[in-house]
Amino acid sequence: MKPTRFASALLTLAWALSATAAGPGCDRAMAGGGIQSLPAGQMQGLLDGHGMGMAKAAELNGYPGPKHVLELADELDLSDSQRERSQALFDAMQADARALGAQLVDEERRLDRLFADGLAQPDSMRSILDRISSLQGSLRARHLETHIAQRELLDREQIARYVELRAAMRGGEDGSMHPHGGPGMHHGGDGEAMHRRHHGDPGSAR
Numbered sequence: 768m769k770p771t772r773f774a775s776a777l778l779t780l781a782w783a784l785s786a787t788a789a790g791p792g793c794d795r796a797m798a799g800g801g802i803q804s805l806p807a808g809q810m811q812g813l814l815d816g817h818g819m820g821m822a823k824a825a826e827l828n829g830y831p832g833p834k835h836v837l838e839l840a841d842e843l844d845l846s847d848s849q850r851e852r853s854q855a856l857f858d859a860m861q862a863d864a865r866a867l868g869a870q871l872v873d874e875e876r877r878l879d880r881l882f883a884d885g886l887a888q889p890d891s892m893r894s895i896l897d898r899i900s901s902l903q904g905s906l907r908a909r910h911l912e913t914h915i916a917q918r919e920l921l922d923r924e925q926i927a928r929y930v931e932l933r934a935a936m937r938g939g940e941d942g943s944m945h946p947h948g949g950p951g952m953h954h955g956g957d958g959e960a961m962h963r964r965h966h967g968d969p970g971s972a973r
Contacts, residue, residue: 802879805872813868813906816861821907825914831929832910833857833917839932843925852920860913867906874899 801807812819822832833856836843840850878895881887918926 802872802876803883804879805875810872810875813872814865816864816868818864818910822910822914825911826933829926829930830914830918831921831926831933832914833860835933836917836921836929839929842932843921843928845925849920853917856913856916856920860909863909864906867902867909871899871902871906874902 802810826832833853836853837850837857845853874895878899881891881895921929
């Protein structure tokens with residue numbers, strides 16, 4: 768093999784090995800279809816306005832969220848007014864969360880591209896990170912504020928019932944859930960029946 772052909776073959780082999788090592792994730796990022804530093808499921812959750820645990824401090828301490836309140840509307844004996852106002856809370860929160868989530872994904876994409884293009888510098892990186900941190904705080908605050916507003920729509924008995932039912936849905940794993948100042952809880956037959964209605968009987972065919 769002539770030297771020039773040999774060098775060309777080496778370059779072709781090196782390119783192939785580099786492409787293999789990069790993997791499909793890199794291909795997607797280079798094509799603009801994803802963000803290497805942000806899992807696809809998390810990115811979609813942000814775009815869809817999902818809570819993704821951002822309101823866990825509220826949920827686990829007796830501050831119900833409108834999504835689950837609406838799911839348990841019959842069990843909580845919600846009035847028509849409570850249903851309407853809970854739905855309005857959820858719709859407003861969802862719209863805001865989607866808007867903030869989209870902005871957060873854009874900033875994560877900017878950060879990923881900054882490094883992918885080899886242009887990252889401390890100042891440019893920090894400016895994007897400051898924006899990401901601000902958006903994350905605003906998004907979490909929006910979810911938590913909605914739980915606070917939802918709690919104000921319910922009476923003490925409904926809050927206690929909600930906490931009981933949600934604990935039953937989790938199989939009693941969230942022992943920390945408690946309604947502050949509310950009546951005591953018990954995990955009895957009603958909660959188990961509700962769990963079967965929402966999740967099905969584990970012994971039955973799916």
